[in-house]
Amino acid sequence: MKIAVLGQGISGTIITFQLIKKGFKPTVFDQINPNSPSRVAAGIWNPVTFRRPSLSWNAEKFIESLGPTYKGIEIFSNSKFYYPMNYLRIFSSAEEQNNWFSKAADEPFSNFMNNTLYKGNLDRKIRNRFGGAELFHAGYVDTNKMLNDFREELKKRNQLLEVNIGQSQVSFGKKVQVNHSNQTEEFDALIFANGLNIRDFQPFEDLPFQPVKGEVLTIKSKTLKVDKILSKGFFMLPVGELTFKIGATYSNTDMTTDLTEKGKSELIDKLKELIGDTEFEIVDHKVGIRPAIKGRRPVIGPHPHYENTFAFSGMGSKAILMAPLLAEQLVDHIENKSQIDSEVDVKRFL
Numbered sequence: 001m002k003i004a005v006l007g008q009g010i011s012g013t014i015i016t017f018q019l020i021k022k023g024f025k026p027t028v029f030d031q032i033n034p035n036s037p038s039r040v041a042a043g044i045w046n047p048v049t050f051r052r053p054s055l056s057w058n059a060e061k062f063i064e065s066l067g068p069t070y071k072g073i074e075i076f077s078n079s080k081f082y083y084p085m086n087y088l089r090i091f092s093s094a095e096e097q098n099n100w101f102s103k104a105a106d107e108p109f110s111n112f113m114n115n116t117l118y119k120g121n122l123d124r125k126i127r128n129r130f131g132g133a134e135l136f137h138a139g140y141v142d143t144n145k146m147l148n149d150f151r152e153e154l155k156k157r158n159q160l161l162e163v164n165i166g167q168s169q170v171s172f173g174k175k176v177q178v179n180h181s182n183q184t185e186e187f188d189a190l191i192f193a194n195g196l197n198i199r200d201f202q203p204f205e206d207l208p209f210q211p212v213k214g215e216v217l218t219i220k221s222k223t224l225k226v227d228k229i230l231s232k233g234f235f236m237l238p239v240g241e242l243t244f245k246i247g248a249t250y251s252n253t254d255m256t257t258d259l260t261e262k263g264k265s266e267l268i269d270k271l272k273e274l275i276g277d278t279e280f281e282i283v284d285h286k287v288g289i290r291p292a293i294k295g296r297r298p299v300i301g302p303h304p305h306y307e308n309t310f311a312f313s314g315m316g317s318k319a320i321l322m323a324p325l326l327a328e329q330l331v332d333h334i335e336n337k338s339q340i341d342s343e344v345d346v347k348r349f350l
């Protein structure tokens, strides 16, 4: 079966890897865009939603396939980008602390949320009046490293074409035809793993995306000693020598990829609340648009009228957590016609 994948962001990388693992030899079309969310993302995975708090949808199942997938891509790409890491939630109030401990004692929460106040090492510059608690099974993926090294491996195997594919270059029928590099190539299946740009293609143009803009900063501080992910209404992620990612903002009004002073100062204010007068220097500021969709569940599976045309998109702010298991499910569907979970089935919108 000859399969094409459009897009090599987080989604495209993972679906391509799962296809290769099952013995397929997909062709990947991708034009790098430095503002694509996969290039901007902090790459954190975390199974808990803090507000109430509660477990993220399907978290237990997603976590199971996450480790084997990223480790598998590391081996395939001869790379290192997968970092399980301790994650400390710093409480903003006594109420938040109470809410946490009222949940953390019982299953399934106890598998993910520590039921005791954090007593380990924490830089004294971190303000934590109400204490904090750890959550288990978290970490981050260095997304640029994963994307670049996987891409190099695909190139070596002649499986990656660095081209932009427009709507007029694709014909949908018994076979999917893609015009590229002055030729027409036929495929048995085409998987759209091109994030928000899936809307540029007629079969998927009506998908009800509700994109969310996000900005992140990279800072350096010579004095901060933090070796875990900290979270307090924003995250602080240690990514190397004295370097931290600070994020992220959420906006559903401004859909430009312009960097904003507002986004920057929002993050700086939150950071200063956490680290007080500790000195730091901003070394990078990035922006991207998250491919979130109505109902906040991804869109996976075959188009209802074009059975050989598949969606693999709508990852919102949780691509790292969700994509590994969802890719396994989509590949299993393509191979064995297994049922796509109705909660993520793209047909619910088409």
Ligand SMILES: Cc1cc2nc3c(=O)[nH]c(=O)nc-3n(C[C@H](O)[C@H](O)[C@H](O)COP(=O)(O)OP(=O)(O)OC[C@H]3O[C@@H](n4cnc5c(N)ncnc54)[C@H](O)[C@@H]3O)c2cc1C
Pocket (backbone or CB within 6 Å): 006, 007, 008, 009, 010, 011, 012, 029, 030, 031, 032, 033, 036, 037, 038, 039, 040, 041, 042, 043, 044, 045, 163, 164, 165, 166, 193, 194, 195, 196, 197, 198, 213, 214, 215, 216, 247, 248, 249, 286, 287, 288, 289, 290, 291, 312, 313, 314, 315, 316, 317, 318, 319, 320, 321
């Ligand atoms: C500030 C910010 C922080 C984030 N932090 C996290 C985080 O910590 N953890 C997490 O899990 N998620 C995070 N996200 C969300 C995450 O980035 C997205 O869910 C994810 O990147 C979506 O990946 P994707 O591969 O589906 O789409 P994309 O990243 O958009 O990738 C699509 C790829 O396809 C290519 N492409 C598109 N159209 C075409 C075409 N017509 N022809 C050729 N190539 C094409 C693009 O150039 C790109 O390479 C964050 C997002 C933002 C903006």
